[in-house]
Amino acid sequence: MCSMEKASLASCEITYFPIKSEDYIGDINKVLKIIEAYPVEVTVGILSTTIRGNSQIIFQLIQEIYSNMAEEGRHFTISMMMSNICGCEA
Structure with missing residues (x-):
């Protein structure tokens, strides 16, 4: 992996929380x-x-x-944590 590729590598933990959804599993699957x-x-x-x-x-x-999700009229919260070091070992 070249240095440019390594420099742009990131890891992200994301959690999508549907709010007031009658089909929260469907929303998560989307x-x-x-x-x-x-x-x-x-x-x-x-x-x-x-x-x-x-x-x-x-x-x-x-x-x-x-x-x-917003265009579909869904209400939600997204929690995310992003890193340029954790989980980014080549």
């Missing part, structure tokens, strides 16, 4: 489908999802999650 459409490593846990990949791609997918 978010997971958005994440899985991107070229990133994904680990789905019981409480959160960890994403590893290019930082700009991670920012794009978070923007898409926010935009798509």
Whole structure:
């Protein structure tokens, strides 16, 4: 991996909390489908999802999650933690 690729590598832990949803599992699955459409490593846990990949791609997918779910009229909270060191070893 070249230094530029390593410099842009990031890991992100994200949790999507549906608010007042009658189909909260469906909402979470929509978010997971958005994440899985991107070229990133994904680990789905019981409480959160960890994403590893290019930082700009991670920012794009978070923007898409926010935009798509808001446009569908969903109410939600997204909790995320992003790092350029934790989980970023090549």
